[in-house]
């Protein structure tokens with residue numbers, strides 16, 4: 001867990017480095033979480049023939065520098081339109097590093113998007129890391145068109161958006177990622193508060209996101225019927241107490257097998273789980289560093305330097 005402290009710095013680290021590390025930690029936490037339904041984890045490849053745990057780890061390693069650059073851009077750039085254009089450039093650079101690290105496999109394009117926006121929003125106002133405040137800034141950035149990308153972009157996600165009339169990754173960001181704000185964070189905190197292990201809390205959080213997200217990966221692979229099945233099955237497991245019980249763990253195993261048969265990988269939900277873990281870590285870091293109800297901006301020194309103890 002990344003922890004942020006002030007004053008007696010054991011190891012001073014710049015804010016961009018701290019944010020990049022926190023984003024990478026969140027992505028590794030998602031990749032390592034096991035057993036996830038339909039997704040790559042420590043057991044194997046999920047509903048993918050071209051990905052495995054080692055490849056996902058290599059992908060995460062390749063993304064940290066890009067998150068650092070996005071944070072730097074957000075600290076330095078005050079004009080929102082210039083910042084959005086810069087984030088687009090840096091996002092595509094990150095996608096290129098991902099493709100280089102994975103031999104051309106799209107492991108984390110969606111994760112670069114959602115975590116990159118959160119990192120940028122965090123760097124813009126370092127002491128205002130409450131989820132609602134962060135996600136408002138995410139929505140404001142996402143609402144600005146990337147001057148380089150054509151609205152007619154041909155991608156699996158855009159084809160699903162047009163065919164099934166869903167928000168897609170861009171639309172969810174423009175709304176401030178409601179599945180994170182309203183489902184993921186609430187489940188993560190509630191599961192911890194009732195004594196679930198961190199693994200169970202995170203698995204329940206993934207299911208809570210899957211229950212509400214119109215995941216274009218699932219739509220592209222299994223259509224509207226497949227997405228409805230995924231949402232209904234995730235809802236049922238949560239409604240019956242989650243995966244911390246024997247019956248819940250058995251239901252999760254059945255769900256995993258069903259997704260493999262459907263070839264339905266909830267990659268978007270996996271990304272939003274990582275984003276939920278990132279926002280949770282940032283809220284905790286801000287509470288420790290600046291106090292629970294920090295209203296004021298941190299000092300110039302705090303804006304630039306913070307101690308990070310891994």
Ligand SMILES: CC(C)(COP(=O)(O)OP(=O)(O)OC[C@H]1O[C@@H](n2cnc3c(N)ncnc32)[C@H](O[C@H]2O[C@H](COP(=O)(O)OP(=O)(O)OP(=O)(O)O)[C@@H](O)[C@H]2O)[C@@H]1O)[C@@H](O)C(=O)NCCC(=O)NCCS
Nearest residue numbers: 088091106108109110111116117155157169215216267268
């Ligand atoms: C806004 C972009 C994400 C582009 O989005 P677009 O709508 O054009 O669609 P895709 O390029 O297909 O990317 C969408 C990915 O986002 C994830 N996702 C899916 N549904 C949602 C949702 N409702 N909300 C949020 N995020 C969602 C998902 O990413 C994950 O899955 C991918 C791996 O799964 P897989 O099934 O293998 O995917 P494919 O390779 O497409 O299928 P196969 O060919 O293998 O069958 C992986 O990407 C995961 O991360 C969707 O795939 C954004 O990329 C963009 O505009 N970028 C430009 C640069 C930029 O502006 N960057 C800013 C950085 S701050």
Ligand SMILES: Nc1ncnc2[nH]cnc12
Nearest residue numbers: 031039040107267270271
């Ligand atoms: N663990 C995972 N498996 C498959 N696709 C993903 N996209 C993000 N994380 C993923």
